[in-house]
Amino acid sequence: MHAVALGDAAPAAAAAPAPSASPSASPSASTSASSTASASAGGTAAPFQDALGAEHAAVYGYGVVGARVTDDGQRTAARTALAAHQARRDAWQRLLSGAGATPDPAAAGYQLPFPVTDAATAGRLAAHLETRLTGVYADLVAAVPTPQRPLAADALRESALRARQWGAAPTAFPGIADTPAGTSTPTP
Template identity: 90%
Template sequence: MQPPSRRTFLALGLLLTGGALTACTDTPHQAPGSPAGDHNRPDPDEPVRRRALDATDALLAAYDALLPQAPQLQPLREDVARHRAALDTATPAPTPSTGAGASGAGTPGATASTTAAAAPTTAALASLERQTAQARLADLGAASPPLARLLASVSAAGVLHAVALGDAAPAAAAAPAPSTSASPSASTTASASAGGTAAPFQDALGAEHAAVYGYGVVGARLTDDGQRTAARTSLAAHQARRDAWQRLLAGSGATPDPAAAGYQLPFPVTDAASAGRLAAHLETRLTTVYADLVAAVATPQRPLAADALRESALRAHQWGAAPTAFPGITDAPAGTSTPTP
């Protein structure tokens, strides 16, 4: 199937429809079409998965310690439980408990959980969420493509949780963002060429072309000074990301695809309210583009895609997008549910 043109990106909501990317959504426990006996083979993702589960158990214990004083945090705790189920569907998530550190008892993460539970403050929980989100990104290179995609999504969710808990500290990048240098590194461009990943980056570039066009429409309909400033900031970020993908593609020997003359909008934009919805729509769809990009590119390039995913998830939140436990993953992992914005 031929991918839709960039001109229809805003209407369809997705630019990445190729089978090479959708194949990354299969569960990491067993490859699609593999013999039934393959489930007895060692899971190469087990060390990464175990570290992610231990960190998630520590988060759950911290939430359980704080919930008696702050029951309004229950939805965030439920998100973390969904993360655990997605990371390991074979092991049930700990149930909420009012006992300090109860859900971490007997697990490798018990020490960290008990420490978090000993000081049940919202600020401490926000810090733990952000630290855990950063730790997940450290394992991107060691994970299989499907697990890397999941880790990047869960990491973005953790940053959103930290923001919801009042953490205003800037999120650390998994690697230098592509827009911060005049050209991509030699290792990045070489792997882009050798690994045959020009097509996924062309898709990302096309998505950014569409976002730049969309924010031009958004800014023209906003009347509030604060929102107009936010729109200009978002537009500048997408222009920088667009330029970065162009440099990366050119550096790998590919010719960056140009922007279309215009793009079809997903719905009429006639006032400030619909302009805000368009901004949320643009950012939400970009999280899907970048979650898929994490799984589609070579391991040295995954941090670039994960950073872009996190930034779009944050902007989608700022524009009022519906909350989700798995930013960028519309086909929610088994045992979870993800609202569609």
């Protein structure tokens, strides 16, 4: 499940306990999630577990990105993104725990969607991670109750902005797949 966020079908190794919590780098991620942690996750635990899994994968992926970028600006952007994803991961863990669910642990490793051998492919991986997260967060916005939507929408906005920063193509509605010309989308 976690590796799907990186674009693959299965984790590279068996699941391991999640790393210990790190200090929050994003006040909005930790404060908002902890304020809604007392809300019942009920039927929304699965979408939050999906978001947590995607953040586990992003944290892993940014470790790879950080090891390959060479420019000081890219290195700073990678560190900032890593801290934001660690904070978001920790916020989802607190939300799930506060709602009585057991947060899924991170996998011991993940298979990358393509070889990352230099700064260019590292930047491409960062854009890929953020683009995949916009899809996860668009799904989360649609799946959670109204009081939790601003938290999910904030995560979607942050990932969309980072995706553009890393060179992803602009989209009208980040996280929502474009429909081919001449087709219509079903209305709910």
